[in-house]
Amino acid sequence: MRILMFGRGVIASVTGSALAGAGHDVEFYVRPGRAASYGDELGLDIVDTRRPRRDQRVRQTWSPRYREDLPEAGDVDLIVVSLPHHSIPGAIEALSTRLGDATLVMLSNMWDEPLDVIAPLPPEQVVWGIPPAGGGFDQAGRLQATLLSTVALGRLGARQTDRELAVREVFSQAGFGVREQPDIRGWYFVHTVTDASLYSQALQHGTMADLIGNTAALREAMLVGRELLPVVAARGVDLSRHRSSTSAFRLPSRLVAAGFALANSKIPFVRRAFETHDDPAAEEPRAVCRDVLAEAQRLGVPTPRLAAAAEGFVRGPNA
Ligand SMILES: NC(=O)C1=CN([C@@H]2O[C@H](COP(=O)(O)OP(=O)(O)OC[C@H]3O[C@@H](n4cnc5c(N)ncnc54)[C@H](OP(=O)(O)O)[C@@H]3O)[C@@H](O)[C@H]2O)C=CC1
Ligand SMILES: CC(C)(CO)C(=O)C(=O)O
Numbered sequence: 493m494r495i496l497m498f499g500r501g502v503i504a505s506v507t508g509s510a511l512a513g514a515g516h517d518v519e520f521y522v523r524p525g526r527a528a529s530y531g532d533e534l535g536l537d538i539v540d541t542r543r544p545r546r547d548q549r550v551r552q553t554w555s556p557r558y559r560e561d562l563p564e565a566g567d568v569d570l571i572v573v574s575l576p577h578h579s580i581p582g583a584i585e586a587l588s589t590r591l592g593d594a595t596l597v598m599l600s601n602m603w604d605e606p607l608d609v610i611a612p613l614p615p616e617q618v619v620w621g622i623p624p625a626g627g628g629f630d631q632a633g634r635l636q637a638t639l640l641s642t643v644a645l646g647r648l649g650a651r652q653t654d655r656e657l658a659v660r661e662v663f664s665q666a667g668f669g670v671r672e673q674p675d676i677r678g679w680y681f682v683h684t685v686t687d688a689s690l691y692s693q694a695l696q697h698g699t700m701a702d703l704i705g706n707t708a709a710l711r712e713a714m715l716v717g718r719e720l721l722p723v724v725a726a727r728g729v730d731l732s733r734h735r736s737s738t739s740a741f742r743l744p745s746r747l748v749a750a751g752f753a754l755a756n757s758k759i760p761f762v763r764r765a766f767e768t769h770d771d772p773a774a775e776e777p778r779a780v781c782r783d784v785l786a787e788a789q790r791l792g793v794p795t796p797r798l799a800a801a802a803e804g805f806v807r808g809p810n811a
Pocket of ligand 2: 601626687690700765766769
């Protein structure tokens with residue numbers, strides 16, 4: 493299948509490498525002038541949990557193929573969009589006249605209403621999923637990531653479409669388990685407030701890397717997450733469908749924070765997820781916190797702990 497990854501970010505790169513490894517024809521769309529700056533080779537250091545445990549660490553060099561022009565109708569079969577939520581509208585706008593009959597797979601965290609975000613596109617051409625990886629680029633530009641063994645897909649309409657079936661097939665051919673997320677809209681919102689809880693504290697201390705082993709900051713993050721759950725509920729999400737992913741906010745915060753601090757300092761792949769989010773100028777953490785706070789205020793849900801952390805995210809990184 494001809495697959496276009498939109499952008500060459502962390503999730504696009506690691507997912508694209510897995511799909512290319514399964515024999516698909518994978519290209520990356522990057523902004524004009526960017527391909528040269530990426531160079532010919534991308535170093536990969538991946539914990540690939542699709543593989544047997546003893547062979548999971550994969551270090552290799554890969555030569556991704558880039559294009560700097562958007563697809564013409566008929567050029568590609570599948571377009572994978574994995575972008576920070578604030579970058580998605582620009583990408584959708586750019587693709588609105590270029591999608592042709594391709595299927596767009598959304599593998600991004602979302603905070604705006606998913607159907608509003610993709611409004612310029614025919615909704616039946618969009619398949620919804622959850623990013624199947626985590627990680628970041630190190631100082632040398634090498635991709636340090638963990639690739640999950642399953643991809644979760646979910647539906648905003650009631651019916652399973654042929655496009656969704658085709659996407660399931662692509663991922664299972666590439667060795668992923670494919671599971672259904674029964675409430676993907678709710679999952680996106682719960683996940684975004686989870687990120688806001690962590691980012692709000694990361695920005696107080698520097699970056700996510702500064703939360704490693706930091707029990708006090710992680711406890712405050714859990715308390716921020718607790719006050720954000722009503723924001724998600726006010727958007728009509730039934731939180732009883734997200735019990736496991738919200739349990740960290742409902743259990744005693746001291747206990748959760750102590751466990752979390754132990755995990756992110758001692759468990760290598762958890763530590764790596766925090767270590768690689770070490771760019772103090774990154775826009776996504778600020779945008780997530782800003783947009784979650786704005787929505788809480790719009791809905792009239794009090795979020796004093798997030799508001800108290802606003803100094804860290806209301807201004808740009810260089811303010
Ligand atoms: N990284 C992680 O560990 C995890 C990420 N996620 C989620 O996955 C999604 C993707 O995250 P991640 O991969 O980290 O993002 P990155 O910031 O690494 O990548 C975004 C990429 O998109 C490119 N891009 C943005 N807008 C455009 C545009 N209009 N045209 C061309 N390229 C564009 C950027 O290019 P440029 O550099 O030129 O701006 C960049 O390469 C997000 O929703 C995130 O929240 C979820 C779980 C874990
Ligand atoms: C905040 C972080 C790193 C969670 O570990 C993330 O990027 C995500 O899962 O969306």
